[in-house]
Amino acid sequence: MEQMREPLSGHVGLSEDGRQVRILDQSQLPNREVYLELNGLEELCEAVSGLRVRGAPAIGIFAGYGVYVLARQLPEKAPAAANLAALSGQAGQLAAARPTAVNLAWAVDRMLGKARQALSRGWSGVCAALEAECLAIHREDIAMCRAIAEYGLSLVKEGDGILTHCNAGPLATSRYGTALGPILLGRERGIRLKVFADETRPLLQGARLTAYELGRAGVDVTLICDNMASVVMGNGWVQACFVGCDRVAANGDTANKIGTSGVAILARHYGIPFYVLGPTSTIDLACPTGADIPIEERDPEEIRTLWYREPMAPAGVKCFNPAFDVTDHSLIAGIVTEKGICRAPYTESLKALFFA
Ligand code: MRU
Secondary structure (H helix, E strand, O other), X not given: OOOOOOOOOOOEEEOOOOOOEEEEOHHHOOOOOOEEEEOOHHHXXXXXXXXXXXXXXXXXXXXXXXXXXXXXXXXXXXOHHHHHHHHHHHHHXXXXXXXXXXXXXXXXXXXXXXXXXXXXHHHXXXXXXXXXXXXXXXXXXXXXXXXXXXHHHOOOOOOOEEEEOOOOOHHHOOOOOOOOHHXXXXXXXXXXXXXXXXXXXXXXXXXXXXXXXXHHOOOEEEEEOHHHHHHHHHOOOOOEEEEOOOEEEOOOOXXXXXXXXXXXXXXXXXXXXXXEEOOHHHEEOOOOOHHHOXXXXXXXXXXXXXXXXXXXXXXXXXXXXXXXXXXXXXXXXXXXXXXXXXXXXXXXXXXXXXXX
């Protein structure tokens, strides 16, 4: 009989003594399930930039815990204002570890705001407030993913094929995930969906993570290379595309893993609805359009040598390695959030989420 296991959770959290952030090292999946406990600023930043923890909501949750463990290391007897200045500097470095996903800076700002509010309670009061806040960020993400999964599930029916890009499942969030949430929730309810997972070059989040977590949950998942999506869509096997997001601009333009905009263009060609799923913490109304979203560029070795027994490109060949791209809002059939499904015109529907 097919085995169904609980969606992954608990892959970002606090160590038992509450002094370290504990993560499942995603860079080693699917071959090794290794947990790390971190509390130094440098190792926290490296965990983010090295994609040991990754996915917009997950790095937000991680940053919440990170700010808390950093705060606990500051001397309790020092003036609280001096500690806050030191913490702000460290938190700023953590927020800068990756530029595109807004959740990272969002969580850091939220934690520092909490610290400022609690300052009159002394540093132990600040730490207590920060502990409550990082746990709240995590709990809220679980609830948001669950609501997104419900809304997303309303867009598909038994037997549909869903194409997804990168990994926007439990590993990238807290539980259920965003793009994979409807699929996992459907699985729990006996609604079977078939998933086509783009391998997602160059870092293979689709192959290493999406195929891993969907397979573990007993979902029918087929791994394809990124350049096969057109054939799969042309064969009539895909009824909807579900992708996550790293930052949604006020006009609906959406940054997500490099290659996402190509999927949206293909989907438009084949008349397949292309949906973006993400929590409101990923919507950045301060960013007017996709052109204002900073796009991370990564090490060329990820393209030239990383996965290969021997280099697969001439040494020193010029490479362009953006980690994300922007999908134009005109290609998006809907943006599914925990508060409901936004439709075009996004400038109005996204704003209404915050100011209704
Ligand atoms: O570079 P990554 O692996 O962090 O990129 C992740 C993505 O692009 C995800 O689709 C996005 O963060 C949404 S996760 C719910």
